[in-house]
Amino acid sequence: MTERILRINMTTLSSAFEEVPAEWQGLGGRALTSTIVAKEVPPTCHPLGKHNKLVFAPGLLAGTPAAQSGRLSAGAKSPLTGTIKESNAGGTAAQSLARMRIKALIIEGAPTEDRFYGIRINKDDVTISEETELVGTGNYEVIKTLIKRIGQKVGVLAIGPVGEMRMSAANISVRDPDGNIRSHGRGGLGAVMGAKRVKYIAIDDTGGAGVEVKDPEKFKTAARAFAKAILEHPVSGEGLPTYGTNVLVNVLNEAGGLPTKNFRYGQFEGHDKISGETMRETIIQRGGKPKHGCHAGCIIQCSQVYCDKEGEYVTSGFEYETIWGIGANCCIDDLDIIAQADRVMDDIGIDSIESAVIMGVAMEADIIPFGDGPGVLKLLEEIRQGTPLGRILGNGAAAVGRAYGLTRVPVVKGQGIPAYDPRSVKGIGITYATSTQGADHTMGYAVATNILKVGGFIDPLKKEGQVELSRNLQIATAAIDSTGLCLFVAFPALDIPETMTAIIDMLNARYGTALVGDDVIALGKRVLKTEHAFNLAAGFTSADDRLPEFFEDDPCPPLNSTWTFTGEEIDEFWNF
Amino acid sequence: MRITIKLFATFRIGRFAEVTRDYPAGTRIADIIGELHIPEKEVGMIMLNNRHAEPDQELHDGDSLALFPLVGGG
Ligand code: SF4
Numbered sequence: 042m043t044e045r046i047l048r049i050n051m052t053t054l055s056s057a058f059e060e061v062p063a064e065w066q067g068l069g070g071r072a073l074t075s076t077i078v079a080k081e082v083p084p085t086c087h088p089l090g091k092h093n094k095l096v097f098a099p100g101l102l103a104g105t106p107a108a109q110s111g112r113l114s115a116g117a118k119s120p121l122t123g124t125i126k127e128s129n130a131g132g133t134a135a136q137s138l139a140r141m142r143i144k145a146l147i148i149e150g151a152p153t154e155d156r157f158y159g160i161r162i163n164k165d166d167v168t169i170s171e172e173t174e175l176v177g178t179g180n181y182e183v184i185k186t187l188i189k190r191i192g193q194k195v196g197v198l199a200i201g202p203v204g205e206m207r208m209s210a211a212n213i214s215v216r217d218p219d220g221n222i223r224s225h226g227r228g229g230l231g232a233v234m235g236a237k238r239v240k241y242i243a244i245d246d247t248g249g250a251g252v253e254v255k256d257p258e259k260f261k262t263a264a265r266a267f268a269k270a271i272l273e274h275p276v277s278g279e280g281l282p283t284y285g286t287n288v289l290v291n292v293l294n295e296a297g298g299l300p301t302k303n304f305r306y307g308q309f310e311g312h313d314k315i316s317g318e319t320m321r322e323t324i325i326q327r328g329g330k331p332k333h334g335c336h337a338g339c340i341i342q343c344s345q346v347y348c349d350k351e352g353e354y355v356t357s358g359f360e361y362e363t364i365w366g367i368g369a370n371c372c373i374d375d376l377d378i379i380a381q382a383d384r385v386m387d388d389i390g391i392d393s394i395e396s397a398v399i400m401g402v403a404m405e406a407d408i409i410p411f412g413d414g415p416g417v418l419k420l421l422e423e424i425r426q427g428t429p430l431g432r433i434l435g436n437g438a439a440a441v442g443r444a445y446g447l448t449r450v451p452v453v454k455g456q457g458i459p460a461y462d463p464r465s466v467k468g469i470g471i472t473y474a475t476s477t478q479g480a481d482h483t484m485g486y487a488v489a490t491n492i493l494k495v496g497g498f499i500d501p502l503k504k505e506g507q508v509e510l511s512r513n514l515q516i517a518t519a520a521i522d523s524t525g526l527c528l529f530v531a532f533p534a535l536d537i538p539e540t541m542t543a544i545i546d547m548l549n550a551r552y553g554t555a556l557v558g559d560d561v562i563a564l565g566k567r568v569l570k571t572e573h574a575f576n577l578a579a580g581f582t583s584a585d586d587r588l589p590e591f592f593e594d595d596p597c598p599p600l601n602s603t604w605t606f607t608g609e610e611i612d613e614f615w616n617f
Numbered sequence: 618m619r620i621t622i623k624l625f626a627t628f629r630i631g632r633f634a635e636v637t638r639d640y641p642a643g644t645r646i647a648d649i650i651g652e653l654h655i656p657e658k659e660v661g662m663i664m665l666n667n668r669h670a671e672p673d674q675e676l677h678d679g680d681s682l683a684l685f686p687l688v689g690g691g
Contacts, residue, residue, distance in 0.1 A: 275688075284688065286691060289689075291685075292625070292688065295667060296669075297667045318625065360690075482691060483691065486691050
């Protein structure tokens, strides 16, 4: 059986399996979602209207035994930024779709009546039925109920109340192997799903044909070399599994780039209390799990299970960006409150990074004071309820800034700036400015080379080399996001040359192709250019590739650095 | 001269998180790394007063030195 495209039309409530067009054959993950969105979605359409499409695609290596290969890409025109969007997440859905040989799932149209639907995908058929019981419920309840209804192994993509209410910061939740939650976080894709009135997609891969590997022997050898490189590199082999991503709190604090009090300072007094070191001790003391994978086949295991004082599960996938955001950015030095907030955000279905920036701006607006942990939980409750204030908050940091007449609003193209101050980590500032998707550190993680000294070193405080660094990283990232590999394979890939060779060998063994390194780079470039062209056609110009002006005007202590790139210097980015 | 030394992640195990000690003038970063029995190749990042530094740099009174193993996230 060959691979297929599954198209679901929510206007007619019908579905069809289609052949994969020739030009989509070599694509997967982000390359495929962005190509489909660029081809089928009118760039000027309303993101919440019937002309937008929500596309899911497993990466090129999904469903194979390759380590780290279980990431699922989701794409659409973003209601938060108005740009094209790709957001990827772990969980079990990518592997299940791949096993049923579904290369992409396209959800189009929208029902005319205000009813919600549940979609159930089996290997050869799709059922779309009205859902009443789960409307208004949180993601934990949705996953629990679907496991009860369908079975222990069901894959789930779902939205919470925030997505149902079509707020621009809504995310899409993906169940992980333990029945917990991972998220397609950024860009408000949950609102697109809500606009299509899809509460959940349940995936049951029973009887799926499995993934065909053209040359299994070659694949095995390459997969082994790949796993070896991952385990050999100190970051992926030791740092990430030991401390998770939250080790970065102390790193960024030392480097003066930990945005604090809504991007006023680069250091936070309470940093040690919310650091990865403290978190690890707390987790071990309380009987949680310091390491944990977001999908089967993850050998890095940067995730963890965080419990409360009584040893009860609170949250997993508790990441640096969330802890920075509800922590330092809001001046809250209490990990337990941050963990509670993380759980609520997963449950109501809102992006934790956007929420962190939202809360910082809400404190700037004096809705609650800086440092008010219980206040954050109260505001999240307003969002869950959809009160008028809750809806302003749930529409993103930019919306809150406008509603309260503020200028210190850290967003690019309407999307909240994450956990690295661009004044003190200039390479990541270039990524925020130029990314096709608004401010997003994962699009070109210059922090690696600016701060962590992975892949060489480029001084974070100087302008030299940053544009080129960000460009190279954004190209490589677009390619990795297309393979479906977790982005953390970039750490070994930047330092150990065999990593990239192994990835290319796996692709060739899987598809019977003869790709070389340059083809992968070419794929990355093509993805970026496709996305950029979509944005230009949607009305964006280079004037949108800029950081908020307060980064130029206000020095960031303790280094007192400012953002000094000219527009011309930033625009060099697109010269490739 | 008074130097504050901060250790992070695995470097803390069996050592300390932060101390301030006296050192003779002319002490270099590498001397302190050696004194702490940290193999130099395990050092991922050295920050001196919030800026990246190299092992052969000399320290001055009041300096704050931070040592990290290779770590990452994102
Ligand atoms: S390293 Fe972390 S993000 Fe990557 S696959 Fe594993 S748990 Fe998921």
